[in-house]
Amino acid sequence: DAGVIQSPRHEVTEMGQEVTLRCKPISGHNSLFWYRQTMMRGLELLIYFNNNVPIDDSGMPEDRFSAKMPNASFSTLKIQPSEPRDSAVYFCASSAGGSYLGTQYFGPGTRLTVL
Amino acid sequence: KQEVTQIPAALSVPEGENLVLNCSFTDSAIYNLQWFRQDPGKGLTSLLLIQSSQREQTSGRLNASLDKSSGRSTLYIAASQPGDSATYLCAVKEGGADGLTFGKGTHLIIQP
Numbered sequence: 001d002a003g004v005i006q007s008p009r010h011e012v013t014e015m016g017q018e019v020t021l022r023c024k025p026i027s028g029h030n031s032l033f034w035y036r037q038t039m040m041r042g043l044e045l046l047i048y049f050n051n052n053v054p055i056d057d058s059g060m061p062e063d064r065f066s067a068k069m070p071n072a073s074f075s076t077l078k079i080q081p082s083e084p085r086d087s088a089v090y091f092c093a094s095s096a097g098g099s100y101l102g103t104q105y106f107g108p109g110t111r112l113t114v115l
Numbered sequence: 116k117q118e119v120t121q122i123p124a125a126l127s128v129p130e131g132e133n134l135v136l137n138c139s140f141t142d143s144a145i146y147n148l149q150w151f152r153q154d155p156g157k158g159l160t161s162l163l164l165i166q167s168s169q170r171e172q173t174s175g176r177l178n179a180s181l182d183k184s185s186g187r188s189t190l191y192i193a194a195s196q197p198g199d200s201a202t203y204l205c206a207v208k209e210g211g212a213d214g215l216t217f218g219k220g221t222h223l224i225i226q227p
Contacts, residue, residue: 004158033214042217042218042220048214103149104149104215106159106160111156
């Protein structure tokens with residue numbers, strides 16, 4: 001299996017622009033997570049999907065952030081409008097059998113820079 | 116709110132040494148604890164997962180222990196190698212929560 005796939009790997013944009021990050025989970029995994037990593041705050045959970053349904057979005061910082069999972073093999077995280085403080089590495093992770101059962105597998109991340 | 120702390124924040128040791136990385140968490144009502152490795156510019160790789168009912172897990176030169184009542188875990192690396200250089204992250208999963216709560220990591224450098 002190719003593992004969790006994220007695109008793009010790097011994104012540089014200007015303040016106010018819309019940014020869309022993409023994730024393809026491992027085939028057969030039914031839980032998907034979006035995390036954000038910054039130097040100051042470390043890794044933080046943004047939102048969690050189970051069977052394509054958003055279960056917990058309490059970590060989404062503002063209404064500017066939205067996430068969708070239209071099917072089992074694809075998810076997006078959108079920031080509109082983007083701000084410089086959104087600059088971070090965004091990770092997608094997936095796990096099998098419900099999140100309680102074990103290991104989350106992480107993608108390589110998208111490094112976002114908002115100028 | 117659960118908080119996870121990792122000590123030390125950075126560590127540099129000569130090749131061949133045995134070393135211990137520490138992780139503490141404030142709420143002992145966890146479901147499991149995971150240790151991850153993160154290489155620069157890369158994602159996270161899961162090293163070991165310890166369920167709350169377990170005391171330790173071993174994989175090769177790595178051994179992770181869990182003392183749930185005291186809110187502590189250690190990652191023991193035997194006979195360290197330069198290839199072990201990375202940031203090591205500890206994360207806990209609480210019952211009822213679906214995501215992981217991470218520490219900020221220990222940046223490890225193994226000197227050849």
